[in-house]
Amino acid sequence: MDLNEFLRRADALEASARTLVASLQPGTRLDDAKGRLNAVAAEEVAALRAALRTLPPEDRPAAGQAFNRLSQALTRVVENYAASLRSANSGVGATDLSMPARTQWRGARHPVTMVIDEIAGIFRELGFTIALGPEAETAWYNFGALNFPPDHPAMELHDTLYLRDDVLLRTHTSPVQVRTLQSYRPPVRVLIPGNVYRRDFFDATHAPAFAQLEGLAVDEGISFVDLKATLAEFARRFYGGTRRVRFGPSYFPFTEPSAQMDVGVGLQDGRGLRWVEIMGCGLVHPAVLESAGLDSERYTGWAFGMGPARIAMSRHDINDIRLLYDSDVRFLEQFTS
Ligand code: DAH
Numbered sequence: 241m242d243l244n245e246f247l248r249r250a251d252a253l254e255a256s257a258r259t260l261v262a263s264l265q266p267g268t269r270l271d272d273a274k275g276r277l278n279a280v281a282a283e284e285v286a287a288l289r290a291a292l293r294t295l296p297p298e299d300r301p302a303a304g305q306a307f308n309r310l311s312q313a314l315t316r317v318v319e320n321y322a323a324s325l326r327s328a329n330s331g332v333g334a335t336d337l338s339m340p341a342r343t344q345w346r347g348a349r350h351p352v353t354m355v356i357d358e359i360a361g362i363f364r365e366l367g368f369t370i371a372l373g374p375e376a377e378t379a380w381y382n383f384g385a386l387n388f389p390p391d392h393p394a395m396e397l398h399d400t401l402y403l404r405d406d407v408l409l410r411t412h413t414s415p416v417q418v419r420t421l422q423s424y425r426p427p428v429r430v431l432i433p434g435n436v437y438r439r440d441f442f443d444a445t446h447a448p449a450f451a452q453l454e455g456l457a458v459d460e461g462i463s464f465v466d467l468k469a470t471l472a473e474f475a476r477r478f479y480g481g482t483r484r485v486r487f488g489p490s491y492f493p494f495t496e497p498s499a500q501m502d503v504g505v506g507l508q509d510g511r512g513l514r515w516v517e518i519m520g521c522g523l524v525h526p527a528v529l530e531s532a533g534l535d536s537e538r539y540t541g542w543a544f545g546m547g548p549a550r551i552a553m554s555r556h557d558i559n560d561i562r563l564l565y566d567s568d569v570r571f572l573e574q575f576t577s
Contacts, residue, residue, distance in 0.1 A: 241294070241295070242299070243299040246291055247306050249284065250288060250307065253310060253314075254314070256280060257277055257281055257313070257314055258317055261273060261318075261320075264276070267328075267337035269325075269338050270318075270325060274318060277317070281314060285310075292304060292307060348576035350564075350572065350575075351552045351556060351575045352451055352548050352549050352552050354552070355548040356433050356451065358478065360453075362478060363431045363455065364431075368429045369429065369430055369431070370430065370431055370433070371416055371419075371432050372416065372434060373410075373420075373434065375437070376403055376408075376410075377407070377415050378406055380406075381415035382408060382410050382412070382414075385528065386414055386415065386494040386528055387527040387531075389493065399438060400439060401448075409436075411436055412436050412545060413432045413433070413545065414543070416432045416434065417454065417532075420456065421458060421533075426460070426541075427459040428459070429457045430455070432453070432456070433451065433452070433453050433454075435449055436449070436452050442565075444561060445561060447549070449565075450547060451548045452546070453547075454543065454544070454545045455544045456542075458534070458539055459540075461540070462541050463540065464497070467499075467522075467523065467542035468487065470542075471485075471501055471521060483503055484503070486515065487501055487502075488500050490520055492522060495521070495523055496523060496526075497522055498522035500517050500520050501518055501521060501544075502515040502516060503515070503516055503518050503554075504516075505554055516550075518546055518550070519544045519545060520545050521543065522542065522543065523541065523542050524540070524541035529541065552564060
């Protein structure tokens with residue numbers, strides 16, 4: 241090999257190293273890239289190194305400088321490739337194709353939200369609109385306006401979370417009945433979803449914060465017949481026509497008469513049938529209408545309140561309410577449709 245050939249082969253090797261790296265599949269790992277480069281260059285580099293010793297002495301300085309430039313160029317080709325891999329992996333949304341695949345999480349509605357949405361859809365068809373009210377509420381709206389006697393046990397500190405003397409976290413969505421009637425003249429038909437708070441332990445059947453769904457219908461000439469017909473129609477649409485429902489007596493300060501509606505769960509042939517209470521209801525107490533400034537001689541109404549978490553539990557056979565409020569994705573992902 242003479243000097244000219246030496247210089248030509250050194251240049252050619254540098255050029256083919258660049259071409260090789262430029263033509264790598266995007267994301268080729270650094271080790272693989274080095275291996276491919278080695279396969280192309282190792283033999284030729286060895287040949288050139290050997291030629292350095294056989295060239296005439298006067299050509300050796302020029303050949304030696306060319307050889308050094310070549311090995312620096314090869315090193316730089318590898319370094320540049322490593323740098324390009326690093327910057328591809330650090331950009332927003334960049335993907336390192338050599339990483340193992342990651343599970344993609346998709347958001348989904350919570351089983352309690354699904355119950356609320358489904359029930360709201362049914363009542364929308366029955367002519368109800370949605371109404372909302374504050375979670376921090378005055379004692380008057382939460383108790384007084386709803387005809388609770390001043391010494392009612394629910395008002396005690398051990399049942400209710402007070403923020404200040406007269407301000408508390410609402411213990412139910414019923415105060416929104418009064419707020420709605422103060423803002424809208426009858427006829428009123430509203431469904432009131434919201435979170436409520438009680439000073440309870442968090443155990444299998446109690447949560448200190450949970451969702452409620454309240455309903456209210458007020459107009460002239462409303463009677464218990466409207467309550468029964470509407471709620472039975474709701475149950476037919478929610479549970480299907482074969483599910484049995486029954487009404488029984490109950491007591492709430494803000495309704496008179498008061499009732500509860502139960503649905504039959506389990507076998508429907510009489511054996512193994514269990515009754516589960518799904519809501520409290522009743523005719524709005526005249527004192528509640530008067531609290532809102534309505535003439536209780538002219539207007540009557542009915543109301544109900546239910547716990548969507550309880551309904552989700554009976555629907556899915558869940559026996560611990562904490563499962564619904566713990567936000568454990570391994571539990572919740574079972575309900576994604
Ligand atoms: N507010 C009651 C509770 O939290 C539920 C309730 C019962 C609401 C009967 C009503 C009703 O509107 O008529 O336990």
